[in-house]
Amino acid sequence: MHIPDNLILHLGLGAFHRAHQAACLQELIERGQKDWRIVAANIRPDPLDVSAALIEQGCAYTLETISPAGAHAYRRIEAIAQVLPYTSDLAAVIAAGADSRTRIVSFTVTEAGYCLSADGRLDPTLPELQAGLDAAGRNEAGSTIYGVLTAILRARRAAKAGPLTLLCCDNLRHNGERVRAGLAAFLALADDPGLLAWTGEHTRFPNSMVDRITPRAGPEVRTRVLAATGRDDAAAVSSESFLQWVIEDDFCNGRPRWEDAGAELVADVAPYEEAKIRILNASHSCIAWAGALAGYRYIHEGMRDARIRTLVHDYVTHAVFDCLRPSPVDLEAYRDTVIERFAGDAVRDTIDRVLADSLAKLPGFIVPTIRERVACGLPLDAVAVLPALFLAFLCRWQAGLARADYRDAALDAELLRRVCCSRDVVAAFCAEPTIWGDLANSERVTSAVRAAHARALALTYPPV
Ligand SMILES: NC(=O)c1ccc[n+]([C@@H]2O[C@H](COP(=O)([O-])OP(=O)(O)OC[C@H]3O[C@@H](n4cnc5c(N)ncnc54)[C@H](O)[C@@H]3O)[C@@H](O)[C@H]2O)c1
Numbered sequence: 001m002h003i004p005d006n007l008i009l010h011l012g013l014g015a016f017h018r019a020h021q022a023a024c025l026q027e028l029i030e031r032g033q034k035d036w037r038i039v040a041a042n043i044r045p046d047p048l049d050v051s052a053a054l055i056e057q058g059c060a061y062t063l064e065t066i067s068p069a070g071a072h073a074y075r076r077i078e079a080i081a082q083v084l085p086y087t088s089d090l091a092a093v094i095a096a097g098a099d100s101r102t103r104i105v106s107f108t109v110t111e112a113g114y115c116l117s118a119d120g121r122l123d124p125t126l127p128e129l130q131a132g133l134d135a136a137g138r139n140e141a142g143s144t145i146y147g148v149l150t151a152i153l154r155a156r157r158a159a160k161a162g163p164l165t166l167l168c169c170d171n172l173r174h175n176g177e178r179v180r181a182g183l184a185a186f187l188a189l190a191d192d193p194g195l196l197a198w199t200g201e202h203t204r205f206p207n208s209m210v211d212r213i214t215p216r217a218g219p220e221v222r223t224r225v226l227a228a229t230g231r232d233d234a235a236a237v238s239s240e241s242f243l244q245w246v247i248e249d250d251f252c253n254g255r256p257r258w259e260d261a262g263a264e265l266v267a268d269v270a271p272y273e274e275a276k277i278r279i280l281n282a283s284h285s286c287i288a289w290a291g292a293l294a295g296y297r298y299i300h301e302g303m304r305d306a307r308i309r310t311l312v313h314d315y316v317t318h319a320v321f322d323c324l325r326p327s328p329v330d331l332e333a334y335r336d337t338v339i340e341r342f343a344g345d346a347v348r349d350t351i352d353r354v355l356a357d358s359l360a361k362l363p364g365f366i367v368p369t370i371r372e373r374v375a376c377g378l379p380l381d382a383v384a385v386l387p388a389l390f391l392a393f394l395c396r397w398q399a400g401l402a403r404a405d406y407r408d409a410a411l412d413a414e415l416l417r418r419v420c421c422s423r424d425v426v427a428a429f430c431a432e433p434t435i436w437g438d439l440a441n442s443e444r445v446t447s448a449v450r451a452a453h454a455r456a457l458a459l460t461y462p463p464v
């Protein structure tokens with residue numbers, strides 16, 4: 001394939017990138033705008049890595065999209081020009097980042113991949129981050145997003161390859177700002193003030209809000225793609241048909257005309273991301289925790305349980321709306337669309353997928369609403385039920401009584417023991433600074449979570 005002069009290097013070649021950013025670029029290509037392509041890579045070994053399959057297929061794959069009515073559509077995605085197979089030194093990734101044709105580095109490395117504490121700052125106590133700093137000290141990339149960006153920026157500065165936009169596409173509040181601040185803190189800890197100054201002058205970190213429910217692609221996706229297209233595609237991916245991308249228009253070395261593919265390029269992403277993170281993502285986690293307690297496997301099963309539906313509806317209506325107003329978003333319509341998307345049974349998104357990295361999601365998606373309500377003296381009952389559900393789920397999972405396959409990068413045995421083996425699990429949970437930040441041990445929060453915990457336990461199946 002001809003590689004054009006405008007490249008996006010994407011880090012984190014998961015399902016979401018293939019269903020969202022690559023699909024948007026494909027839309028532009030099909031409209032005749034063929035001047036941008038993606039080079040994609042993972043920055044750590046990944047059990048779900050599809051790089052080899054993609055390389056085998058010339059980097060093309062099929063995206064299946066499913067409408068709320070259950071209509072399936074299939075599209076060949078050829079927006080990825082090159083996939084770089086994982087190697088521990090990430091030499092090809094760093095070389096691609098230092099190539100002057102690369103004008104944007106985008107990334108989807110999960111919420112937990114940013115090593116942030118409850119207040120959204122870089123958490124230097126995390127062993128993963130410490131390993132990243134040690135690697136940076138040896139002039140190696142390591143496997144954290146900050147270490148890899150550091151290696152790329154060092155190589156780019158040396159190559160005089162020009163400015164670079166760093167575009168975070170993960171569900172992180174103020175994602176561009178958080179990554180900019182996280183990288184600055186990382187460079188300070190790595191004692192590289194020269195690169196910090198260079199980065200200030202030669203990079204931008206636009207905020208972005210991304211939305212498209214993309215389940216993990218199981219073997220059934222491959223089977224459907226084969227039946228529908230005749231292609232046996234080992235890298236096929238499936239998502240809902242809905243897609244939204246709101247991007248702060250702050251790029252320093254060019255960008256594709258994503259607006260022609262339906263993206264919204266705006267001056268301020270904040271109201272859109274706040275609505276999405278607090279309404280969609282927090283509710284999604286609520287359904288996952290409640291659904292896991294109730295013994296469900298899929299998100300739509302949880303959403304169709306009247307008890308869980310009421311929890312979600314009340315949380316959004318009575319806890320979130322007054323924190324978000326005034327907003328350019330029609331919040332009632334947004335809530336109703338989100339609930340409808342979750343209730344659809346065609347996408348078959350699993351509770352296990354949404355459970356992943358709950359510990360990073362609580363401070364990101366839910367605690368800000370609690371903090372604002374505490375500051376304004378507003379009732380907490382409709383929102384306290386969310387952390388209470390997580391606590392009830394966590395203890396059940398720790399006791400080996402939940403069927404869920406829960407994976408959480410931030411969960412260590414010590415935290416699990418401190419919370420779940422305590423005589424007062426609510427007090428122990430509400431004392432955790434990694435979840436609550438400055439709200440840890442708050443009497444108001446603890447008493448609201450305690451009251452909600454009884455409601456959460458009532459969902460447990462079989463009844464406790
Ligand atoms: N799947 C969705 O519905 C969806 C929708 C909107 C946004 N997102 C965002 O995209 C992220 C990834 O979702 P996905 O569906 O692609 O998941 P996935 O499991 O398919 O891929 C995860 C990717 O992140 C990488 N990764 C994981 N942990 C990492 C770490 N600590 N450091 C560096 N890289 C790491 C993996 O190697 C892989 O490339 C989500 O966490 C979310 O922030 C996903």
Ligand SMILES: OC[C@@H](O)C(O)[C@H](O)CO
Nearest residue numbers: 210211212213214281284
């Ligand atoms: O809440 C879990 C997310 O991965 C979610 O599927 C996504 O943010 C939807 O866009």
